[in-house]
Amino acid sequence: MASIVLLAGTTQARPYENIRESGTIRVATGGEFPPFNYFEGRKLSGFEIELAEAVVKRMGLELEWKTLGFDSLLAGLQQDRWDMVISSHGITEVRAKAVTFLAPHYCSGGSIVSRDPAIRSAADLNGKQVAIQTGSTYADNVRQLTTPKDIKNYPQDRDARTALATGRADAWVTDKFVALEAIQAAPAAKLQLGDLLFVEKIAGAVGKGNADLADAYNKALAEVMADGTYQAISTRYFGEDVRCPS
Structure with missing residues (x-):
């Protein structure tokens, strides 16, 4: 899925260097889309939640989750309210004009x-x-x-x-x-x-042109996909590996 209504204006995304210095990356999600992102009581859970936490750990960062309405996620990213969005967004040409998509983390x-x-x-x-x-x-x-x-x-x-x-x-x-x-x-x-x-190919997104952050996340995602972590998380939720065919 993906938000259709995007803002015309943007602010400067927080550079990856600043994120590393702070030690924490701010990631937004909807929290209402099981089995991908949802609450079990007060605990944020789901395939995308566990996968993002594994990738961010590989990046050597702490992860701070933000949850809000799905149709506000990409607009908030453009306003630099968070560094990244991971919430089952489908990649489309229209959205790619407004944000920078990460490598797909599943196909559906x-x-x-x-x-x-x-x-x-x-x-x-x-x-x-x-x-x-x-x-x-x-x-x-x-x-x-x-x-x-x-x-x-x-x-x-x-x-x-x-x-x-x-x-x-x-x-x-x-x-x-x-x-x-x-x-x-x-x-x-x-x-x-x-x-x-x-x-659809489903991916997270960062601010438009924030290439250093996208590259760092994609590198860590590839490592998690290669070492068996991704397959283990995917199998636990779906009984199969849901990554996109190469």
């Missing part, structure tokens, strides 16, 4: 979820009410692939899921791994997994 895509087993493909969404999270890439992709009656935007992905479960939407489009977890966690809701509509 948008899947259809419905309570009606007949709603499985893009064509089945024609004339239907489709629920999505505000600021995600899913709305644009749904419009390109089908002609829904309406696309209902909700502040959090869980709100879109609730809209489907309570009959206020015919389908919910979300990340395929999020969909699988929701189906397994609430079998009584009788949610049905449909087709994968599109594939």
Whole structure:
């Protein structure tokens, strides 16, 4: 996913040299997108949380998490409110004009979820009410692939899921791994997994042009991917290695 609304103006991102001197990197995430980033009680958890903590440790830094609404993350990055965002953002050309993306840390895509087993493909969404999270890439992709009656935007992905479960939407489009977890966690809701509509490379982001920070993070990420740490974290959450094919 990714925030669509970005600020026209930017401030100077904190250079990597300054981050190293401080010893702490500020990283923002949504905290509402299981199994990638979410709260277990008051503890921030998830695949992206554990992976980022492993990478930042490899960089020799402490990590300070910031959590807030998903659609504010990239705008706050442009305002230099934090050094990095890691929150399941899909890489697109539009967003790459406003921020510098890091190397992808997993590949996924948008899947259809419905309570009606007949709603499985893009064509089945024609004339239907489709629920999505505000600021995600899913709305644009749904419009390109089908002609829904309406696309209902909700502040959090869980709100879109609730809209489907309570009959206020015919389908919910979300990340395929999020969909699988929701189906397994609430079998009584009788949610049905449909087709994968599109594939995305998912990456963190830093301020536009902050190349030194991006290079340092990418180097540490590559090391974590090479030494078995990534595979162990991924297998614990998904039962498989979810890195993008090389």
